[in-house]
Amino acid sequence: MDLPPATSGICSGRVVAVTGAGRGLGRAHALAFAAEGARVVVNDLGVAPDGAPGAGRPAHAVAAQIRAAGGDAVAHDADIATDAGAAGLVRTAVETYGRLDTLVSNAGFLRDRMLVNLDEDDWDAVIRVHLKGHFLPLKHAAAYWRAETKAGRTPxxxxxxTSSGAGLLGSIGQGNYSAAKAGIVGLTLVAAAELARYGVQVNAVAPAARTRMTERTFATAMTAPATGFDAMAPENVSPLVVWLGSAGSAGVTGRVFEAEGGRITVMEGWRPGPSADSGARRTPAEAGETARRLxxxxxxxxxxxxA
Structure with a gap:
């Protein structure tokens, strides 16, 4: 399979690391970045959809595909939810290509259960891969970019x-996944504020696409008969991710976008709504009356x- 057709070379010369890039959305992102001229570090641990050990080395397969199509890529198959694995991801980019410009965190898996049936191990595993798996690569990339800034090379x-509609609105049977994806939004907002001084922009995308994780949800292809457009193809999400990962997105940070098919939505998040100040402590009954009015x-x- 060839790379997607390039449109502008918007990421020409940039070095991009993509986690969870062996399949699904991450693979689509890696291919799209390569098509736009980026050199790509393709990370994937190669696990099953529930995080169990899996067969094959998908990161190496995607990197080989990029190289066969004339692009430049290297595989990284360590666990980015460990400190050593996350540090190795950044180190691989710097040692192979001399720098790191963009980090796309996408790795994850599902262990769906209703809350009363959700085991502690299933909670911990999903929080670990999604939330910790975003934090640790971010930490090590940020440390690298801070060092570059201090050396006079502001990046x-x-x-x-990668968040999710489940993290923005909640999803029945996905308490662990929804909590992790909501946490990623909070992490994104903090990182955008903290890292701006080092030339770093941080945004999040909440995608809807057909992958191994969502094949039951999107079992039926949403394809427009007249155009053949498959609205659930993961490749539909990648153009926004590539733009956010490029220099062309200057000035955009601390934002959350939904992306599905041909639709892009800027999410506006928590904002103050109706409010009332009594100037004094209320009784519980008064607090309840005020809450109902608001x-x-x-x-x-x-x-x-x-629901």
């Missing part, structure tokens, strides 16, 4: 995190997925 650095004026919350 044009970009980080793209709720009557407030926008209703979005519907939880699966």
């Amino acid at each position: 044009v650095a970009r980080v793209v995190h 709720l009557a004026r407030a926008e209703p919350p979005g519907r939880v997925y699966g």
Whole structure:
């Protein structure tokens, strides 16, 4: 399979690391970055959809595909939810290509259960791969970019995190996954504020696409008969991710986008709604009356997925 057709070379010469890039969204992102001229570090541990040990070395297969199509890529198959694995991801980029410009964190898996059936191990495993798996690569990339800034080489650095509609609205049967993806949004906002001084922009994308993790949800292809457009193809999400990972996204940071098919939405998140200040402590009954008056004026919350 060839790389996607390049449109502008928007990432020409940039060095991009993509986690979870052996399959699905991460693979689509890696191929799209390579098509736009980036040199790509393709990370994937090669596990099954539930995190169990898997067969094959998908990171090496994707890197080989990029090279066969004339691009430049190197594989990294360590666990980025460990400190050593995350440090090795950044080190691989710097030792192979001389620098790191963009980090795309995408690695993850699912262990869906209703809350009363959710085991502690399933909670820990999903929080670990998604949330810790975003934090550790970010930490090591940020340390590298801070050192570059202190050396007088302020980078044009970009980080793209992967959240989910489950993290923004919640999803029945996915308490662990929803909590992790909501945490990624919080991490994104903090990182955008902390790292701006080092030339780093940090944004998040909440994608909807057909992958191993979502094949049951999107079992039926949403393809427009007239155009053949498959709205659930992971390749639809990648153009936004590539743009956010490029120098062309200058000035965009601390933002969350939804991406599905041909639709891109800027999510506006938590903002103060109706408010009332009594100037004194309320009784519980007074607090309840005030809360009900405010709720009557407030926008209703979005519907939880699966509800």
